[in-house]
Structures are given as structure tokens and as C-alpha cells.
Amino acid sequence: MSGSERDPVELGVELLAHLEHGELSVADALDRIETVTTNPQVQREILDTAVMRGIVEREDGMVRPRSQGTYVEFESDVVVREGDFTCQRCGSAIGTGHFVQFEGGELGPFGSTCIRKVLGRES
Template sequence: MKHPKTIQKGLDYIVAMDATELSPFEIRELLRKTVTKRFDVIDQIMLAARKEGIITDKDGMCHFTYEAHDLDFYKPKIIHSKEINNCRCCGRSMKESHYIELKSGLLGPYGSTCIRKLYLDYLFEEL
């Protein structure tokens, strides 16, 4: 299904998460830190993820059902850049930025501490 760019980034990020289950609040908070601060767009991403079968609700938790969705999985990459920026997650000033490269675009910038809090641990095994 074709989605607006921000919704697609949110779906790509959810697919890339290395988690089996999270609370709806945790997913919404991660989307707020990565994709958009607009709660109405976060609601649209969550709705699209349920419609696509990426997540299912059970016992108050969101369970990730990656095998059920038909989105093409593009393994994201972490891009490191030496530039002065503010972390999208915590707002701190930094000299080295990290970005998440998804099929639908870049997310970031993030500091080295915050990038490791985004449920993408498997990407750091290669570094």
C-alpha cells in the first residue's frame, strides 16, 4: 500500500526495530523521537502498522509480526558524520552525528548515546 512519506518512514522504522513486543506508549515515544513530533501523524503510523499487519495488539502490548507484512525489508544503515548538530532525541549539542538510513529516507541526527536507545542494536554488531 502506498503511504505518505512520513507514514512510510514510520513503518520502515517499526519494521527495522529489533523487538518482539513493546507497549503502545513505547512505540509512540520511539516514533516521536525518530519520525515526527506530531501525535496525529504518530496515530496514523500506528494505524497503518496495524493494517499492514506489522504489529498486532494482545494483552495491552504490541507484538511485532514481521513475517505477516508485505513491505519490502531494507536493512537500515547507521551513517556517521562529523558535523555540529543537536540530537533529535535529547536536544544536546554534538560534534558527531548519527543518522538512520531507511529505504524511505534518513532519520536523525542522533548522538552516540541516543542512537543506541532506538531498538536497532543489531546494526551496531557490524561496527
């Protein structure tokens, strides 16, 4: 896979592995997954893969991370670049893009407010 290609399932699973909340509704988890893909089949595959690998538990409409403390660190895991971008979450034009660095690839760009929402720092 080249640097510009990314596996949406792996990125989505990594995003779920870094949840900062003790639990999220499936709807809130899907809101985060939508930053990786809007394809409903791939979204389901992401959630199913995360459950199968033991990264999250899914029960009674809730998603719970199985490990704590693997949060994204803004200082080391988020790269900020200047340029002309479109926020991957809200679609707004932004001049400063925030990109999350995962092993499976880069997720972003996001604006300063949306990056906090994607990572669970604010609702």
C-alpha cells in the first residue's frame, strides 16, 4: 500500500481503539467512523472487526473500549499543516488542517473544533 492509500477498515479500527470514553452509543461511534468512510457496509465492517479483535465490546446499543489509556496524544499523534483543506468531518473550508497519525495511515484533515470532537475531547 503506498503512502497515499489507506485501508479504511484498519483506520476505523484504530480510531475505535483510541476512544477516550468508557462507552459511546453505537450512533456516536458511527459518527466517528464516518470520518473514515461514509459507506455503510465498510462502517459495519469496521465495527464488526473491532468487536472480533476484542478492541471494543458492543452490547445494548453501546460500544465500550476494552482497553483504556491508548488515547491520541495531540503533541505526538496529531500533525498540523497549513494549506487549503476541507474538514473531513463537517465539510468546512479550513486553512489549518489537523491530521491524526495512525499505524494504518493518516486520518484528516479536520478543523480545530472537529478534531476534538472526532477524538472525543468535546461533544
